[in-house]
Amino acid sequence: MADRSGFDDYVRERWQPLVRTAALLTGDRHSAEDLAQEALARAAQHWHRVDPATADAYVRRILYTRSVDAWRWRRHQPDPAEPGPDASSPDCSVDADTRLTLADALRRLTPRQRAVLVVRFYEDRTEVQAAAILDCSVNTVKSQTRHALARLRELAPELAETFGREEVSR
CATH class of the missing domain: 1.10.10.10 (Winged helix-like DNA-binding domain superfamily/Winged helix DNA-binding domain)
Known part of the structure; x- marks a missing residue:
C-alpha cells in the first residue's frame, strides 16, 4: 500500500498543474479535467513501476499521448457545427x-x-x-x-x- 499512498500524494500535489497543462491541450476546462483524470487512472495502473524522480514526466507523457489519441478519434467522427465568434462586450x-x-x-x-x-x-x-x-x-x-x-x-x-x-x- 506504500505505492498507493505515494500515488495519492502525487495526485494531491500535481493535480492543478496537470489540469492547467491539459486545458492548454484541450482548450476546455471540463475536457482538461477528464483528460487529467484519464492520464492519472492510466498511471495508477503501473504506479509500482514508476520512478518517483520521473513520475511527473511519466504522467505528462500519458497526458500528451491521450490528448492526441482523443483528437485522432474525433477526426473520424462527424464534425459539429463551428461555433460563431464570441461576441464580447465593449467593456472587456x-x-x-x-x-x-x-x-x-x-x-x-x-x-x-x-x-x-x-x-x-x-x-x-x-x-x-x-x-x-x-x-x-x-x-x-x-x-x-x-x-x-x-x-x-x-x-x-x-x-x-x-x-x-x-x-x-x-
Missing part, C-alpha cells in the same frame, strides 16, 4: 481579448502543434527536453514549432502586434 479588457484570441487560435492548431507549443513555451522546456517528452526527434519539435507559430500568425496576426514580433516568432 485587452488582456481578456488577447487570451480569448490566443485560446481560439490554439484550438485551431493540430493537437501535435499544441502539444509542442505547450511543452516548449508554457512549460519552458528546451527542444531536446520537448523531443524526449513527446517521443519525437528534435527536428520534429523544431519543425512543429515553426509550423505552429506560422499558423498562429496567420490565424491571429493581432497577437504579433500585442506581443511584438520577436516573442511570437521565437
Whole structure:
C-alpha cells in the first residue's frame, strides 16, 4: 500500500498543474479535467513501476499521448457545427481579448502543434527536453514549432502586434 499512498500524494500535489497543462491541450476546462483524470487512472495502473524522480514526466507523457489519441478519434467522427465568434462586450479588457484570441487560435492548431507549443513555451522546456517528452526527434519539435507559430500568425496576426514580433516568432 506504500505505492498507493505515494500515488495519492502525487495526485494531491500535481493535480492543478496537470489540469492547467491539459486545458492548454484541450482548450476546455471540463475536457482538461477528464483528460487529467484519464492520464492519472492510466498511471495508477503501473504506479509500482514508476520512478518517483520521473513520475511527473511519466504522467505528462500519458497526458500528451491521450490528448492526441482523443483528437485522432474525433477526426473520424462527424464534425459539429463551428461555433460563431464570441461576441464580447465593449467593456472587456485587452488582456481578456488577447487570451480569448490566443485560446481560439490554439484550438485551431493540430493537437501535435499544441502539444509542442505547450511543452516548449508554457512549460519552458528546451527542444531536446520537448523531443524526449513527446517521443519525437528534435527536428520534429523544431519543425512543429515553426509550423505552429506560422499558423498562429496567420490565424491571429493581432497577437504579433500585442506581443511584438520577436516573442511570437521565437
